[in-house]
Each structure stands twice: as structure tokens, then as C-alpha cells.
Amino acid sequence: MSSLRAPSASLSTLKFSNSKIFRKNLSFPFFCVNYASKSPELAAAGDQNSLRLILHDSLESAGIDTKLARSAREQFRQQVGRLTEIDAETCITICRGADLARTALHIAAEDDSLISHSSVPLPVEAFVERLDDLSTEFCSLFLPPSEAPPEVFLGKLDRFFYVHKGFRRTEMMSDTRALYLHSVLTCRSGSGVLLSLIYSEMLKTLRVCGFLDFDVEIYNPCDYFSFPTGYQKQKFKFSDQPHILSSKLLLVEILRNLKQAFWPFQYGHRSNLFLRAAYAANHPFGPIISGESSSNSYGGFEMASAKAAQHRLGRGVWTCAHFGDMRRALAACERLIILDTEPKDLRDYAVLLYHCGQYEDCSDYLKLYQNAQISAAQIRDVFEEDTVKKLAARVNLILAEKGWNKQTIHQSFWNSSEPW
Structure with missing residues (x-):
């Protein structure tokens, strides 16, 4: 047992506790920098943020409460504001400027408040805990010996994620729950981009806890049936470039999928x-x-x-099964405008x-x-x-x-x- 990567139970618990502290530290001023990757075309045309985004104001003028939606949107803005130009172009496994998981959950929280009219916000922190629990369970059940090569480590992670936990890809248009991170964590079925996000979050947690000692890249497939998977970054090939997600591109893909699914x-x-x-x-x-x-x-x-x-x-x-949803289509468009795509x-x-x-x-x-x-x-x-x-x-x-x-x-x- 001394050859295993996993430390004693108390030390393992301490390391995962530290990983949660690391997540909270993402909001510290060190990471709070202005997002500076405005596209040249939009910069030349003028500051689009000076134009108002109408969804929340329009709903409130009709007597619909948007307090929770506004709060989720503000949290989204804050996370996006922590992406520097460099952070936006880095791969999702090493992004530090913004907490991508929380950003995706704030997207889900806003849409949930728009369609449910609930007086209770989506429990974002509870779903963040679920992400951390995935890494904890992997270490307790599937962590390979310390001398195991990267291929074995990543093979074990694939087996844990896709076989033991049963995560699978779903056709987005057949089930819109596949487009929201909280639903994917609950149903274990989602779009390729959200599976890539969960996979990357596990890798980041394992790295923070000291269980991952090599550089990893995530292969995000462009087809509709393959699964995202990790591979050692040193074995990167030029042909892999279209399949690698940057931090900004991941958020853009999530929002474009939502816009397409709910287009009226x-x-x-x-x-x-x-x-x-x-x-x-x-x-x-x-x-x-x-x-x-x-x-x-x-x-x-x-x-x-x-x-x-x-x-x-x-x-x-303004919403109908299989015929779009005007509120969520507008929300996706507004968040894409905030991202300056x-x-x-x-x-x-x-x-x-x-x-x-x-x-x-x-x-x-x-x-x-x-x-x-x-x-x-x-x-x-x-x-x-x-x-x-x-x-x-x-x-x-x-x-x-x-x-x-x-x-x-x-x-x-x-x-x-x-x-x-």
C-alpha cells in the first residue's frame, strides 16, 4: 500500500479541504482582473456595454420578479470579469482567472429563475460540492499507484467517469437538460462541452491536491458521439488543435448551444x-x-x-416544447454580448x-x-x-x-x- 498515490485518510481529507479553499481563493483580488479580450471589430464599432440589455427590465415592467435572475447575471459578469486576455486563451485544465464551473452554474441559475419563477435560487454551492466529491471518490476507489504512467492514470479516470459513474453524451436538441451543468451532474447525461468541463474540474482538483504530477490536455470531440478524454500534454499533435477548448471558447460554446436550442x-x-x-x-x-x-x-x-x-x-x-423559449434565447444572446464574442x-x-x-x-x-x-x-x-x-x-x-x-x-x- 505504500506505493499508492493516495495518502492516509486524514491527509487526504485535509488536501481536499484545501482544494475547496483554493476554489474560494479564486475570488481573491489576485485573480480579479479586467477581461481584456474584446474583439477588434466590436472595439472599433464602439462600446456595446453602453447599450442596455433589455430582458430583465422588460420582464419587470410586465410585473415579473427578476431579482434572482439579476443576481445570477451579476455573478456571471463577475466571473467573466476575472478573465484576462491570456486566461481566456488558455486551455480549460489550467484556467485560474475565473471559476468555469461556477460561471456555468450561474448561467443555469439565471435560466432556472426565468422559467420556474421560484423564490429560491439554484443552490450553486451545493453543485460545486458535487464536483469536488467526484474527485474525492476517484481517489478513494480508482487512484493508481504513484509509479503508474500517465496513460494508466487517465485510463483509470475515464473508467471512473464514464463507466463507474455512468456519465454519457446526449443529443442536445432531444433533452435540453444536457445544456445545464447542474442537470448534467444530477442526471449524468450532457453535452460534450459540459462533460469536458466536468472532466477538467476533476483534473484541476486532483492537481491542487497533489495527485496529478504531469501536464494534461483535454480532447473535446467535434462530433456528436465521441467522449471528451484527457491525454498527456507532451504528446500533443497539431491535428488536435481544433479539439482543444480555451476558457473563453468553452463559455461561448455553452451559450451558443443554449441560443440554438431555445431559438423561437x-x-x-x-x-x-x-x-x-x-x-x-x-x-x-x-x-x-x-x-x-x-x-x-x-x-x-x-x-x-x-x-x-x-x-x-x-x-x-414565449415558450413552447420543441419550439424554443424567447426568454432563454434572449438571455443567451445577452451573455454572449457580455463576453464580447x-x-x-x-x-x-x-x-x-x-x-x-x-x-x-x-x-x-x-x-x-x-x-x-x-x-x-x-x-x-x-x-x-x-x-x-x-x-x-x-x-x-x-x-x-x-x-x-x-x-x-x-x-x-x-x-x-x-x-x-
């Missing part, structure tokens, strides 16, 4: 969320999207889907604001997007840009109408009865 317009253009919503925006008055080739033209099914989505939103059904997030947020009747804010975000695109030195989709211009022109016409009543539209959108 689930049918139409296969990959472009904006075009689906832009088509639905003008469907009753003739398509705002024109000029498509016959091979890409919308059929009867897509037209009916767009019309149905418009009808749901028009009578206030890319100009297209501004455009996608703007088209959702259009459907919410927030025409002034929609116009502001469309202008910000267009300014960012002008400064971006990259190939643009002419069809998408033409659609943006047509949507902006329509918003300007609406704002010019004397009979437009901002307050009435805002209240009628959120005050309708919920579909359950």
Missing part, C-alpha cells in the same frame, strides 16, 4: 438562426428575404413553421428584439452590428447583409409611425398567460 424559430434555414427569425418577421407581409436560388427557396413546411412561430409570439406564447451575436440579438417589440433597441443593435461589419476585414455573406439592411429599413419605418405605442407592445408581449 426552430424551422427554416438549417444553420442560420438569424435568417429563420428574419423570415418570420416579415412573413405576413411578403418575405423580407428575397433573391434566394430555387435550390434554397422556402417550401410550404418552412412557410407554415414561420407563420406558426409568428402567431405564437403574437399571442404571448463576435458581431453576429449583436445581429441575432437585434432580430429577437424586433419580435419582442423593442424596436428602438433593435435599431441600435443593428447599427452597432453594421459598424462592426464595416471595420471587420473578413468575407461577408451578401445575402445576410442584404437581409440585415431590409430589416433595419423596416424597423426605421415602424419607428417613424406616429401611432406606435412602445409601452403597450412591451406589456402585451410578456403579460399573456404561459402555455403550461
Whole structure:
């Protein structure tokens, strides 16, 4: 037994206690540095944080309590604010600037408060404890001898995670619980990016406790069926680069998965969320999207889907099984804007604001997007840009109408009865 990595029970307990202290130390001033990785395009277009994010204010104006949602959003902002430009680009196994697990749990906490209307917040700290307990259990049951090579150590960790604990990948669109860290920890079923996050958190805890003495990288698969796994960093290959998650990219992937899953317009253009919503925006008055080739033209099914989505939103059904959720789609867009990812997030947020009747804010975000695109030195989709211009022109016409009543539209959108 003397050859095992695991120390005595009391020393093991002390080390894991110290790992929890390490988690708390992530909030110390040493790590509290400003996030400085704003994209050049957004920086050139102006400070998007000067524009307001409307979700919480809009819900409160309709009489919906957003205290818990605001608190979770503020915690998210604080964690993101601890990412330096360097931290944002480091792999998730060595990130120190922000607690990625807590950040993901604050995302889940905000969405939970938006859909449950609960007076009790999501117990973030309890789920952080669950993460620590995973590492504790691994050490008590699967920790290999100290002289074991890295391949054996990581093989034992894979066996513990995927066989003993039974974590597995789930198709995101079939079960949205796979998109939230607390649900993945509870159901042991989740998206690839969240499995990578849990895997990395176990590795970080094991390193802090002194059980991991070699550098590890996480291979995050880009397909829909492989499992994230660890490998010794010295055996890194250039072909692995697309499969390695940085700290910022992990958060972006979590939020984009949420945006895609809860986008209120689930049918139409296969990959472009904006075009689906832009088509639905003008469907009753003739398509705002024109000029498509016959091979890409919308059929009867897509037209009916767009019309149905418009009808749901028009009578206030802002969440529906398998047909998206306007609140969570807006929340995902707003958090992506806070992360300063890319100009297209501004455009996608703007088209959702259009459907919410927030025409002034929609116009502001469309202008910000267009300014960012002008400064971006990259190939643009002419069809998408033409659609943006047509949507902006329509918003300007609406704002010019004397009979437009901002307050009435805002209240009628959120005050309708919920579909359950």
C-alpha cells in the first residue's frame, strides 16, 4: 500500500479541504482582473456595454420578479470579469482567472429563475460540492499507484467517469437538460462541452491536491458521439488543435448551444438562426428575404413553421416544447454580448428584439452590428447583409409611425398567460 498515490485518510481529507479553499481563493483580488479580450471589430464599432440589455427590465415592467435572475447575471459578469486576455486563451485544465464551473452554474441559475419563477435560487454551492466529491471518490476507489504512467492514470479516470459513474453524451436538441451543468451532474447525461468541463474540474482538483504530477490536455470531440478524454500534454499533435477548448471558447460554446436550442424559430434555414427569425418577421407581409436560388427557396413546411412561430409570439406564447423559449434565447444572446464574442451575436440579438417589440433597441443593435461589419476585414455573406439592411429599413419605418405605442407592445408581449 505504500506505493499508492493516495495518502492516509486524514491527509487526504485535509488536501481536499484545501482544494475547496483554493476554489474560494479564486475570488481573491489576485485573480480579479479586467477581461481584456474584446474583439477588434466590436472595439472599433464602439462600446456595446453602453447599450442596455433589455430582458430583465422588460420582464419587470410586465410585473415579473427578476431579482434572482439579476443576481445570477451579476455573478456571471463577475466571473467573466476575472478573465484576462491570456486566461481566456488558455486551455480549460489550467484556467485560474475565473471559476468555469461556477460561471456555468450561474448561467443555469439565471435560466432556472426565468422559467420556474421560484423564490429560491439554484443552490450553486451545493453543485460545486458535487464536483469536488467526484474527485474525492476517484481517489478513494480508482487512484493508481504513484509509479503508474500517465496513460494508466487517465485510463483509470475515464473508467471512473464514464463507466463507474455512468456519465454519457446526449443529443442536445432531444433533452435540453444536457445544456445545464447542474442537470448534467444530477442526471449524468450532457453535452460534450459540459462533460469536458466536468472532466477538467476533476483534473484541476486532483492537481491542487497533489495527485496529478504531469501536464494534461483535454480532447473535446467535434462530433456528436465521441467522449471528451484527457491525454498527456507532451504528446500533443497539431491535428488536435481544433479539439482543444480555451476558457473563453468553452463559455461561448455553452451559450451558443443554449441560443440554438431555445431559438423561437426552430424551422427554416438549417444553420442560420438569424435568417429563420428574419423570415418570420416579415412573413405576413411578403418575405423580407428575397433573391434566394430555387435550390434554397422556402417550401410550404418552412412557410407554415414561420407563420406558426409568428402567431405564437403574437399571442404571448414565449415558450413552447420543441419550439424554443424567447426568454432563454434572449438571455443567451445577452451573455454572449457580455463576453464580447463576435458581431453576429449583436445581429441575432437585434432580430429577437424586433419580435419582442423593442424596436428602438433593435435599431441600435443593428447599427452597432453594421459598424462592426464595416471595420471587420473578413468575407461577408451578401445575402445576410442584404437581409440585415431590409430589416433595419423596416424597423426605421415602424419607428417613424406616429401611432406606435412602445409601452403597450412591451406589456402585451410578456403579460399573456404561459402555455403550461
